Amino acid sequence: MKNCEYQQIDPRALSTPTPTPPPPPCAKRKTQRPRRKWEVFPGRNRFYCDGRIIVARQSGVLPLTLGLILVTSGLFFIFDCPFLVVHLTSCIPVIGGVLFVFVVVSLLQTSFTDPGILPRATPDEAADIEKQIDNSGSSTYRPPPRTKEIVINEQVVKLKYCFTCKIFRPPRTSHCSLCDNCVERFDHHCPWVGNCVGKRNYRFFYTFIVSLSFLTAFIFGCVITHLTLRAQDEKGLVYALQESPARYPFHLAACVPSLTWHMNVCSVKHNPQTELVVCFFSIWSILGLSGFHTYLVASNLTTNEDIKGSWSGKRGAEDSVNPYSYNNIFTNCCVVLCGPMPPSLIDRRGFVPEDGDPQATPQELDLPPFVAKNDTNMEENCQDFALSCTA
Amino acid sequence: MVGLCGTTWSTQIVSGLLDVLYSELATAFNMAETHSLQDIRQQAAIAAKVFIQRDYTNGTVCQFQTKFPSELETRIDKQQFEETVRTLNNLYAEAEKLGGQSYLEGCLACLTAYTIFLCMETHYEKVLKKIAKYIQEQNDKIYAPRGLLLTDPIERGLRVVEITIFEDRSTGSGR
Numbered sequence: 001m002k003n004c005e006y007q008q009i010d011p012r013a014l015s016t017p018t019p020t021p022p023p024p025p026c027a028k029r030k031t032q033r034p035r036r037k038w039e040v041f042p043g044r045n046r047f048y049c050d051g052r053i054i055v056a057r058q059s060g061v062l063p064l065t066l067g068l069i070l071v072t073s074g075l076f077f078i079f080d081c082p083f084l085v086v087h088l089t090s091c092i093p094v095i096g097g098v099l100f101v102f103v104v105v106s107l108l109q110t111s112f113t114d115p116g117i118l119p120r121a122t123p124d125e126a127a128d129i130e131k132q133i134d135n136s137g138s139s140t141y142r143p144p145p146r147t148k149e150i151v152i153n154e155q156v157v158k159l160k161y162c163f164t165c166k167i168f169r170p171p172r173t174s175h176c177s178l179c180d181n182c183v184e185r186f187d188h189h190c191p192w193v194g195n196c197v198g199k200r201n202y203r204f205f206y207t208f209i210v211s212l213s214f215l216t217a218f219i220f221g222c223v224i225t226h227l228t229l230r231a232q233d234e235k236g237l238v239y240a241l242q243e244s245p246a247r248y249p250f251h252l253a254a255c256v257p258s259l260t261w262h263m264n265v266c267s268v269k270h271n272p273q274t275e276l277v278v279c280f281f282s283i284w285s286i287l288g289l290s291g292f293h294t295y296l297v298a299s300n301l302t303t304n305e306d307i308k309g310s311w312s313g314k315r316g317a318e319d320s321v322n323p324y325s326y327n328n329i330f331t332n333c334c335v336v337l338c339g340p341m342p343p344s345l346i347d348r349r350g351f352v353p354e355d356g357d358p359q360a361t362p363q364e365l366d367l368p369p370f371v372a373k374n375d376t377n378m379e380e381n382c383q384d385f386a387l388s389c390t391a
Numbered sequence: 392m393v394g395l396c397g398t399t400w401s402t403q404i405v406s407g408l409l410d411v412l413y414s415e416l417a418t419a420f421n422m423a424e425t426h427s428l429q430d431i432r433q434q435a436a437i438a439a440k441v442f443i444q445r446d447y448t449n450g451t452v453c454q455f456q457t458k459f460p461s462e463l464e465t466r467i468d469k470q471q472f473e474e475t476v477r478t479l480n481n482l483y484a485e486a487e488k489l490g491g492q493s494y495l496e497g498c499l500a501c502l503t504a505y506t507i508f509l510c511m512e513t514h515y516e517k518v519l520k521k522i523a524k525y526i527q528e529q530n531d532k533i534y535a536p537r538g539l540l541l542t543d544p545i546e547r548g549l550r551v552v553e554i555t556i557f558e559d560r561s562t563g564s565g566r
Contacts, residue, residue, distance in 0.1 A: 101504065119548040122547065124553075125553070150447050152447060157447075167550060170550075171447055171451055184451075203505070204505060324450055334489070334494055337501065338494045339487075339493060340486065340489075340496070340497075341497075343545070345545070345548040
């Protein structure tokens, strides 16, 4: 009889609308739909494909970069390749194709990969660090600037405290103000790529600029060859340029993803000599960037460190040596470009743990078993219990 | 409920007793897929959390400090703790090791424009799985019986090893 009373009361108390509801509606009433971590990510990033793709908030110039590359390569394949295949060799489109694939793939990987973002400290961790800082501060009477000094390879390195992420930044980590994240081995924030360049995507970025310099130099060379051959075939260079003036300026100018140069060229459409000179300098800027990054890779430096002059001995009399360098160009290159690929630390696609109140769970323990009289109800209630309890 | 009201009175009593027994068992063993460690997490009160910070003296490689925290003095043997941290350090060093295998993987990736990262599991990820298994094993064998819980550092962004200290229960088993 008592059991009958329980049976009559409990369903009304739980207000189950249908006798056999599927688990999700029950789960929604007690807990929210399980959310993925990217949905609650505190930094200024955007996520696509349910957290598989990550970009910075302002990714405005990336479509331009991609567009310029696609347009230039498109024009090259449509106009120059047929002529050069006939007059020179059929390897030209093959080489161009391989370079083009490398450029586009490495660009997309640089843009869409997590650069090495450090997740922010949990409240417990932050409290623990605060406690340690307070302890040390009171004993040594040091003012608030929060730094910690450590020794790496006999070099004193200062670790700074990040007030946003509430952690002491590991060595070589920097906080990107555009993305509002601490990034490991922070190089720079690249607007052309629409993402930070850090530990995890530096190799993609390097591949991108090197293959882009090869591609632009290759296309530039092919266009010059094309013009020369046409000039030889026909009445001269001027005639060759006049024959298709509209195409060449745009083609040559779009060789490099450089908006300012492009704007300049558009305004001097009728002056081929200026265009070639402009394009020549544009290509040099990409080649220059590749050269600079090759130097950085060979000496195991980041752009950030190079700009700040962290290891060039500018501070004080002592000679600061880069403590991360292996003092061997080949080893440095291998380490930076072919080293092990570290995992993403932010776990974008993991589920947010539901912080259930521990006091609530004992009450819920009592209700479901009494209500469930047949097997299906028992299972559903156990599933509800599991959903509310699982971390 | 409707079905049960329709059955005989004796069956109702038996079912009722079974329900009580079932609820007790469910409380004890938890019919859901939750682990016994999560039992501790929900039912035991957290006394404190200790954080083992990173050790950067060898550069940016992932190593943790082996200094024994004072809060754990009453709970666990110093040797045991240092052994755990040292094994973890060795595992992370293995993951980040610069050797023939990692260079081969890197060169192959470079030649395929890094597209193999989309289909292949990297060496680092394989070692991370090993680390997760090791931590699970340590928790089951050593830390859970002492009312402690190790959290995998990857869940904290490889910044700290979080050790949760649960309240010492009068039963002594920490469960």
